[in-house]
Amino acid sequence: MVEASKFWFDKACRACECSTLIHPWTYKCTDATTTMLASCIKGSYKFYAMVYLIQILMRGKKLSKEQMIQQFKLYLKSGIFGLTVGSSFVTLNCIFRKLFFSQFSYYATVLLPCTISGVAVYLEPPYRRVLVVNLFVNLVFEYWLRTLEAKGFWRRTAGRETLIFMLGSSIFFYLMRLERENTKRTPLFWFFTPPRVSKEVGEPVKGVDGRSPACPHSGPCLNYIFRGAAQLFGVGCLMNILRTIIPRLLTPTKALKSLRLSHLKLGLFFGGYIGIYRLIVCLLCRANGRDSALYALPAGFLAGAAFRASPSTPISLAPITSTLQILFSWAYQKGHIPENWPLMEILYCLCQGLLFHARVMHEDVCPKYIINLMHTVTSNKADEIQAAFIQKIRASGGFN
């Protein structure tokens, strides 16, 4: 159980020097800043290389030369964002301790500097900011859910998570179809974007051949359904295979041996998700001779069942988070929220502070993504700092 309570943290770490708590690998604060920076430059670019690779794969389209250059520029910027956030933790702590606080405290050690360093999100262009905020809000939901589970209020099962995903997908796809009519669309990163609602009307169609005039696609329905399913099945399998092979690239035989049939599960989820969705929308269009955004409700719900092939807590919550994102963007556009308020950036800062605080103080319920993220971006420095914290608390009699 790696749970640092306020009581034990304050008792064990309050009087520490920053060199024993924040940068245990070196005594001097300036050295700590430069070594941390070097680690984060390496880690951040490594991390974003993976992020951009996956994003390009998920588009399912080849990039033109201009797009490649564009993506590379964005990659460089994202890297600066990552390394700023990662390296500033040590520096801010050293500065705070010298200028404002003479002692470390539970909230001022991680929560405060990591909330402040979130301002670096301004380095990302606005549309990427939206996606990063979406990701972090989703991680906060996951963190809360895990906390509820640890306190015994909720039990995680694959069935329950699938149900949450089905309900979320149902509403999310409905809103996405409405959002398609919007001229100022909010950027959404999802497995696939449903086509806009077709305006064509025609007679109901029987059988399985051809397409209904109302269908929101060209070509025969069966083609449309299977092409989508096969494409995403491939993407899912490829992602899973890369995820397995990349860490083992140094030992190719081991990498190949580690591939199993179970790696098809992600493909089954992706392929099934789009396949069932398209199937239901086409069936309804064919039966009624007209298209409607409402078809997304049953189609999204049933398609969500494919999630059972590869369940995970963060993805089960993702449709709900993205639904909130669409609702927020509508509130902005309708003027309910003034456009010049930096709500998104503030939200990012708060989420980042909370999640990084959770990483250090409540490791057991912290989303795995955050643990991996901090490990990768800081090239293991985050884990060294964490180990020093835990050692201090253990030495003073905590955790027994």
Ligand SMILES: [Zn+2]
């Ligand atoms: Zn220092």
Ligand SMILES: [Zn+2]
């Ligand atoms: Zn169709």
